Amino acid sequence: MRVVDVNRILGPVPHDDVPGRDAAGLRGELDRLRIDEAWVVHSHAVYGDPLTVPPVEEDRLLAVPAVIPGPLGTGELPPVPVVRLYPAAHRFSLGDDGSDHHDDGARLLRLLGERRTVTLVDWEQLDAAGRRRLSRRPGMPPLVLTGTGYRSLRELAGLLARCEHLHVDTSTLCGHRQVEWAAERFGAHRVLFGTGSPLTDDAGPRFQLDHLDLPAADVARIAAGNADRLLREAGGAHAAGERGSRTGGSPTGRSRTGGREAGG
Amino acid sequence: MNVIDAHAHLGRWFNFAIPDGSAESLLAVMDRCGVAQACVSHLLAVGPDARAGNALLVADLARYPGRLLGYAVYQPHDPEAGARLRDLLDVPGMAGVKLHPDVHEAELDAPAYAEAFEIAAERGVPVLSHGQYGSPWSDPARFAAVGPRYPALPVLMGHAGLWPEGFAAAARAAAAAPNLVLETCGSRMTARHLVRLVREVGAERIAFGSDAVFLDLRVGLGRVRLAELSEADRAQILYGTMKGLL
Numbered sequence: 001m002r003v004v005d006v007n008r009i010l011g012p013v014p015h016d017d018v019p020g021r022d023a024a025g026l027r028g029e030l031d032r033l034r035i036d037e038a039w040v041v042h043s044h045a046v047y048g049d050p051l052t053v054p055p056v057e058e059d060r061l062l063a064v065p066a067v068i069p070g071p072l073g074t075g076e077l078p079p080v081p082v083v084r085l086y087p088a089a090h091r092f093s094l095g096d097d098g099s100d101h102h103d104d105g106a107r108l109l110r111l112l113g114e115r116r117t118v119t120l121v122d123w124e125q126l127d128a129a130g131r132r133r134l135s136r137r138p139g140m141p142p143l144v145l146t147g148t149g150y151r152s153l154r155e156l157a158g159l160l161a162r163c164e165h166l167h168v169d170t171s172t173l174c175g176h177r178q179v180e181w182a183a184e185r186f187g188a189h190r191v192l193f194g195t196g197s198p199l200t201d202d203a204g205p206r207f208q209l210d211h212l213d214l215p216a217a218d219v220a221r222i223a224a225g226n227a228d229r230l231l232r233e234a235g236g237a238h239a240a241g242e243r244g245s246r247t248g249g250s251p252t253g254r255s256r257t258g259g260r261e262a263g264g
Numbered sequence: 265m266n267v268i269d270a271h272a273h274l275g276r277w278f279n280f281a282i283p284d285g286s287a288e289s290l291l292a293v294m295d296r297c298g299v300a301q302a303c304v305s306h307l308l309a310v311g312p313d314a315r316a317g318n319a320l321l322v323a324d325l326a327r328y329p330g331r332l333l334g335y336a337v338y339q340p341h342d343p344e345a346g347a348r349l350r351d352l353l354d355v356p357g358m359a360g361v362k363l364h365p366d367v368h369e370a371e372l373d374a375p376a377y378a379e380a381f382e383i384a385a386e387r388g389v390p391v392l393s394h395g396q397y398g399s400p401w402s403d404p405a406r407f408a409a410v411g412p413r414y415p416a417l418p419v420l421m422g423h424a425g426l427w428p429e430g431f432a433a434a435a436r437a438a439a440a441a442p443n444l445v446l447e448t449c450g451s452r453m454t455a456r457h458l459v460r461l462v463r464e465v466g467a468e469r470i471a472f473g474s475d476a477v478f479l480d481l482r483v484g485l486g487r488v489r490l491a492e493l494s495e496a497d498r499a500q501i502l503y504g505t506m507k508g509l510l
Contacts, residue, residue, distance in 0.1 A: 207486020
């Protein structure tokens with residue numbers, strides 16, 4: 001079964017010593033846990049200088065830039081299939097009103113929606129207004145809520161029920177049978193395998209993936225199929241046919257040549 | 265391997281959703297990933313109603329003998345808690361005492377819990393307490409204070425401090441009190457944290473727990489199964505440590 005971890009940080013973090021402090025270390029972790037590919041945001045973009053991020057030059061890793069709107073943001077939206085937003089950490093607003101063309105956050109979301117750019121946002125990066133903003137349709141990009149936490153299932157369930165463009169990763173969907181519950185209630189096409197590593201555990205979610213009480217086809221969707229589908233659907237300059245090109249070298253770059261097939 | 269889950273629950277909880285907290289649901293997950301026994305308390309007993317929750321636990325122990333072992337919740341605000349605990353520890357399958365200082369709003373090392381420790385020591389059953397670094401009720405330092413008072417009594421520190429910044433404090437407490445055992449569940453514990461704890465205190469001082477049905481048993485088990493540990497240490501954590509306490 002092919003496995004893609006959509007929620008991972010590459011690089012050193014300020015509060016711990018982690019195996020993924022560099023690409024070689026991260027590759028070792030992926031090998032050990034039989035994870036074929038990972039979507040990675042660089043730790044410099046999260047904890048350091050979002051404007052100057054080291055390149056990700058590693059097969060199996062899809063570099064995901066952290067995008068910041070506004071005059072002091074990361075500039076023109078790069079032609080990439082996946083971005084991450086950190087509104088709390090980077091201190092910006094997603095906008096209160098989608099009709100306000102002068103609002104930087106709203107404009108960014110509208111552009112991401114037009115391009116169908118897969119957009120990852122961590123639950124804890126959103127206040128109540130941000131969650132309402134992302135649940136508004138139409139025009140939103142495909143959104144993956146990460147790190148939703150097992151305690152937030154009631155609120156998350158309401159959002160998933162109302163908003164087909166919302167997806168959830170498994171990183172902290174770690175309450176008793178919550179992955180099964182979300183997949184059965186909203187469809188396995190809404191759930192993506194993600195670990196949140198190194199901030200949250202990678203071993204537990206990986207083991208859980210192998211022991212889900214779901215049809216094999218649904219498990220395969222969660223493991224990699226949904227991630228692949230969202231990438232295919234991401235339009236413009238990052239169409240599926242361009243996969244495998246290694247641009248690297250900037251926050252907008254991506255290096256991805258496809259992963260090996262792992263057993264089991 | 266006969267994996268024993270040292271920290272699990274039945275029931276539901278008020279401030280987040282547990283879609284299915286039944287014993288049958290827990291047992292189905294245990295069967296799916298090879299867990300032989302789970303040591304459980306009932307969440308109703310941990311929360312507002314120890315009497316009713318412990319009664320529900322007794323009923324589930326009778327339905328699944330051998331698969332479920334019980335922790336009787338000691339409610340320090342119940343004037344009859346001591347007598348009730350003695351009766352509960354007579355029930356077949358009741359294997360220990362559960363304390364939750366943060367829910368009870370009582371310090372682990374305060375007189376409110378002294379009777380629970382004394383009865384557990386007298387009966388020779390372990391005590392599992394919630395342990396949360398930085399908490400005014402259950403910080404690892406409180407385990408280090410209470411442990412030496414009952415040197416022959418195994419005391420499990422639930423969650424090993426809970427937060428990553430608290431794992432080192434949990435290890436220090438274990439070093440200070442030889443009867444403390446660190447239990448591994450929690451949504452912030454990772455496999456690398458577990459490896460460090462093994463290095464610091466030894467696998468014989470660590471027991472696998474999942475916190476099901478709060479948390480998914482498979483996530484907690486996978487953390488141990490896929491950690492970079494020797495097979496001997498892995499077996500000790502998944503089975504040996506808890507087996508030695510029961």
